[in-house]
Amino acid sequence: MTRSQLKKASLLLTGLAIGGNLFAQSQDTTKTMSTDYVQPFSSGSAFRTWSVGFEGGVLTPYSIFSIKNQDFHSPHEKIGYGGFIKDQILPSFGLQLNFMKGNVAGAVTPANEANGTYTSFNTDINYSVDLAANFTLANINWRHNKSGIQPYLTLGGGVIGYSAVVNDNGTVTRQQRTHDFYLPVGAGFKIDLAKGVNLDLGYQVNFVNADDFDGIVGGSTNDRFSYGHVGLEFALGSRSKPQLATHNPVSSMRTEYLMDEQRLQLQVDRQRAENERLKSDLSATNAKVDKLTVDTDGDGVPDIFDKCPNTPAGTAVDGSGCPLPVKKPDVKVYVTQEDKKVVNEAVKNLEFDFGKSTIREHSFESLNKLAQLLVSKGFNLKLAGYTDNVGSEAANLKLSRERAEAVKTYLAQQGADASKIQAEGYGKANPIATNKTEKGRQINRRVEFSMF
Template sequence: MKSNLKKASLLLTGIMVGGKLLAQTPDTTASKNYVKPFSDGSAFRTWSIGVNGGVLTPYTVFGIKKQDFQSPHNQIGYGGYIKDQILPSFGLQADFLAGKVAGAVTPADQVNGTYTSFNTKINYSVDLAANFTLANINWRHEQGYIQPYLTVGGGYIAYTPTLTTASGPTNEGKQHDFFIPVGAGLKFNVANGVNIDLGYQVNFVNADNFDGSVQGATNDRFGYGHIGLEFALGSSKKPQLATHNPVASMRTEYLMDEQRLQIQVNQQQAANQQLRSDLNATNANLAKFTVDSDGDGVPDVYDKCPNTPAGTPVDGSGCPLKKPEVKVYVTQQDKEVVNQAVRNLEFDFGKATIREHSDESLNKLAQLLVAKGFNLKLAGYTDNVGSVAANLKLSKARAEAVKTYLAQQGADASKIQAEGYGKANPIATNATDAGRQINRRVEFSIY
């Protein structure tokens, strides 16, 4: 036991010393941490690797009373991972863990009166875990230095348990099972792209023979408390996404814009002073040529139709323009847009809910109605399930649903007529689900 604690102390001391050496030249310059707001992932270092070491024990935060061996013996464990930070607060990491887990029974609770202790060698364990960074935004400082995190995942563990009885140890052979690691911890930023990782993890093994003994119906579990180092991969000129504080970049961007704007304002003020004096002289001469009482864009001196109503298009003499008659023709391409909308339109059974995959073709139809000002008649139909009255009501509701959707996309609702005809005029058999789905439709006519 003392030997194991001594090894653990040496391991933790080595990692802490390494972290301190790396921390002697921390990069806190604004140029290293600044990233233009709303930049994509290429502006950051998203990949990182980590190594760690610590203590493995059958005791966890959930207690040890239901474990087969209730006297834990702490052992050394070690591991590592590679992580891809997909979002500022979410990443995926592949973990590796190895070491030993050991324990014994209390004198009053010896397993079957036979086994006295166990020692399980973790040959290896690999898992894929989701990593959630809980606090990488700091409103008080340019760079936050502590990021709490949570992890949860699933993987594969290979182990060899050894049971000890009064007659000596017995190797139980190599085993392997699925396990779920759940953990939490803190990361401390000690240098540019280097973090100290303090964490604790509970590993739930999908078996009861991790300790070599199968007792009751409770699966085995073990804990791993560790300290380690994380190194961001990539160019040191880019900040690590998981530790980046976007608030600081937004503030820097604001200050840079403010300085640029102030320079522009000073230059513009000088130019404005000169322009103002020139304009004052020019305006005095041109005042009589710029008065436009009715606001139609034609000065009064040239306006042959004064007092034109506001917003009325006028010609060069200020008189209202005659609005040309515009004829709109329905082309084959327009008909294809309508046919496509009819083919793709589907409703849920017994409802006036338009299915999502119908949206794209309805959007194109709405654009056509807006562009060419067509009138549209909607005729709603149902399948033969239900009463005549219910189907008439439902078909009307479906036609109205299409009208509402098109109007929401900008079409003129006054040019859309919606009618319901119930289960009349089926275009497919009502004997199958597919046929009934086709009959739940709204037909379109443009003119």
């Protein structure tokens, strides 16, 4: 195997191993995604960055640094308390405004008389306010979605106001209230108790920029005291957002990778389903096309459109597959004088009820003879209805048409072919007599017959 092939095989095996590991953790990622997932490179508005804390603990002049250079070598423990408000600017960096009050006390050991006759002191911290940088450690975790513990370091500066009481073998000396700059340096860790709630365990050494914090001036260094505390931190803002200080961006990147993979797989599944649907539609279409081409009786019309299946071979058919009617030879029929007489009798005896299209009974006999003539000889007949000029033009036109249709209907009822009878109404047009007399108007109220 060449070096190039070996390199490709190694990359492939590495990719398979990583992919298998990510799939194995997908269930864990799904759980995390619902509460702590934030799209990578999102702005600070996607997190809860502000928080407040309250704490209480022990104040003592003893610290992790040497106490030999302090004015009092026997530290006493006193109660202190405080609080803070913090803005987490970056996942690992925030600014914290701290407040603290309490008492610091100490004494001189019998073996050390460097301070003369002073035996003890008690300093009342009236207030201390400082602004500190908070560096969160180990919140970026490559093995777990979220770390349960976040170590941190703090460094700041502020102002402390205090007054001390010094015991000089029974003589008490009170120091006037004063204030100085001090430098707090601390470390600790926070434990996640619930979403947005952390247990804060910390230790802090406070370097005072003065040597009279304990009420006296002595020694070669400024005074300092320590503060060990326990408290609770509460994240501010919407509970649907994760706290930036406890958020693991590596987990969101991993979740984003798996989500992209899931979206891609979903697209593949949808495309596969779409392909199956298209394949099914194509099969159905092909089946329909096959039906369109089947012609069982061979008449040239596919069965799906053939309304007259199984026609005998050689039969001429129309577009629907039905046999074409056999064309009968034309037979010329002539209208005789006798035929015209029948028509004239029908016209002469035709009467209607006044203002109606109802044919009077004495007209039926001549109309019956006309119907028999139409049936026997197959004549075509045109009926033209007319009225006098009494009434509106629209009413007369309607009445003339209805009377012509009434004659057509009657003849059809007697067996005549209705398709060979044409009925029209012309109203008061084409009068054949004057409309000034009743007789003339009676003549104009007529239905003309034209047979051919």
